[in-house]
Amino acid sequence: MELITVEDLKSRIENGEKLHLIDVREPNENAEYNIGGILLPLGQIRDKLIDEIKDLKNEEVILYCRSGNRSGQACGFLETLGFTNTRNLEGGMLKWQEKFH
Numbered sequence: 001m002e003l004i005t006v007e008d009l010k011s012r013i014e015n016g017e018k019l020h021l022i023d024v025r026e027p028n029e030n031a032e033y034n035i036g037g038i039l040l041p042l043g044q045i046r047d048k049l050i051d052e053i054k055d056l057k058n059e060e061v062i063l064y065c066r067s068g069n070r071s072g073q074a075c076g077f078l079e080t081l082g083f084t085n086t087r088n089l090e091g092g093m094l095k096w097q098e099k100f101h
Helices: 006-014 027-032 042-056 069-080 092-100
Strands: 002-004 021-023 061-064 086-089
Touching (some): 061 069, 086 092
C-alpha cells in the first residue's frame, strides 16, 4: 500500500485520468459527500468487493474513507488477496474537504 495525497488525487481527477476509486465508507457518509468512487463499505468488503473489482488486481486502485483508517485496512486486505497496486487517500474525505471546501 502506498499513500496518495488529496492534492495529487484532485489533480489526476481534474486531468481526466481514468481512475479506479473505491469509497469504503457507509452509504450515509457517501450520500453526504463523495468524489465519484464505487461505494463498497468496509463492513461488506469481504463479500462484495472482490466480485466487483477482482479484475483490478494488477491495476492501480485508490481507496478512501472518512479519515484514511478504514481505507488503509481495506488496502491491506486487498493486498492479502493479491492486489498489487493499492493506494490509500491520506487523510480521507476530512482532508479533502478541509483543502477544497
